Amino acid sequence: MAPQTQKSLLVTEIGKPLTLVTDHPVPQPGPGQVLIRVTVAGPNPHDQKARDTGLFIADSLPAILTNDVVGEVVALGSGVTKYSPGDHIVGQPGFAPGSVQNGFQEFAVLDVDFTAKIPTGFTDDDGATLPTNIIAPLVSLFDSATLDIPAPWTPEAKSFDYKNTTILVLGGGSNCGRFGVQLASLAGIGQIVVVGGNESELKSYGATHIIDRHGSPDEITARIRDIVGDDLLYAYDAVNPPETQIIGINALSTTKKGRFARLLPSPLGEAESQIKPKKEGYVLGNTFGSSHAKPELCKAFWERVPEYLVEKKIVPTKYIVVKGLDVDKVNEVLDAYRDGKRVVKTHFHVVTENAIEYSITLIFFPKYTYFNQYQEE
Structure with missing residues (x-):
């Protein structure tokens, strides 16, 4: 049985470090929800923006961060039959103000629709690599507002020619890029062209072509077009700011209407003047990688x-x-994101039994690449 209060890490003031409290209320599961004892919580770059700029949380302080959450089920809300107490599950918390689902606390509530059981042979840490970094490309590839490729389990998939489809993934060295390649391969897309990342790793996921990310936007676009010609209809950008998003946009066909999905939604600004003319135009889709925002797609996934x-x-x-x-x-990791340092995805074992402790300095020094063999090159 869960206690009434718990340890939690809170944002109490925007722009200030997180603080530890020991008397935060333990939430209770409602219909269609479960209460978990959190075993793994993983921060991501948007958590730094939440702490420092108020992204998602400015009007709901104090707030708890992290949307990569794994834990052991300890209580079931009404109507829940999918799990039993003791099951270990991974899920993506919502982004709604005042959410009680986030990971930097000992107990959290999750919506069953956006969770999965950790299968035999996989660890809680394996599961914690998924939520934020796989839902973003899932929405980018398969949602109607972005690339609008049919998800492979939908009726529309039966008539879609995946084999003769090409997709461009920019940012193959990022986790959202890696999972983008995996999802494209899972769908059966025949040609997966990737800019950046480790060639052997990405090809093991199903990428067909790996392009060096170094060079001017025009040079990189030319490398892409050497492969895809003027027929590219789908481009997904996991990392680039507006000044280099034009690489993917200019790689799209000039005679057919292509689609460009991006994770960083800032206005193109002056970069827009560098976009080459397109007879049929193109669709620019901003991705919000939230299971709750795209429930039909994400529940099925x-x-x-x-x-x-x-x-x-x-x-x-x-x-x-x-x-x-x-x-x-935790604050050191968020500071590293803020300062533009290379950060290996970091999992905090909220429940510490049998956890292995590594010095946080391992995150910042390239010589420890055996923790992340496939960093951006």
Whole structure:
């Protein structure tokens, strides 16, 4: 039985470090929800923006961060039959103000629709690599507002020619890029062209062409067009700011209407003047990688996550582990994101039994690449 209060890390003031409290209320599950004892919580770059700029949380302080959450089910809300107490599950919390679902607390509530059981042979850490970094490309590739490629489990998939489709993935060295390649391959897309990242890793996921990311936008676009010609209709950008998003836009066909999905939605500004003319125009889609914002697509995906893991259609990415709900080390990771340092995905073992402790300094020094073999090159 869960206690009434718990340890939590809170944002109490925008622009200030997180603080540790020991008397935060333990939430209770409602219909269609479960209460979990959090085992793994993983911060991402948007958590730094939340702490420092108020992204998603400005009007709901104090707030708890992290949307990569894994834990052990301890209580079921009404109507829940999918899980039993003791099951270990991974899920993506919502982004609604005042959410009680986020990971930097000992107990959290999750909506069953956006969770999956950790299958035999996989660890809680494997599961924690998924939520934020796979839902963003899932929405980019398969939502009607972005690339609008039919998800492979939908009726529309039966008539879509995946084999003769080409997709461009920009940012193959990022986790959202890696999972974008995996999802494109899972769907059966025949030609997956990737800019950046480790060639052997990305080809193991199903990429067909890897392009060097170094060079001017025009040079990189020319490399892409040497492969795709003037026929590219789908481009997904996992990392670029507006000044280099034009690489993907200019790679799209000039005679057919293509689609460009991006994770960074800033206005193109002056970069827009560098976009080459397109007879039929193009669709620019901004991605909000939230299961709750795209429930139909994401619920169907979460239902399939265990089988995709077992069948190796989805492969967890690399991470390092920090033992405990350590507020100082959490703030160090968020500071590293803020300062533009290379950060290996970091998992905080909120429940510390059998956890392995690594010094947080491992995140910042390239010589420890054995924790993340496939960093951007």
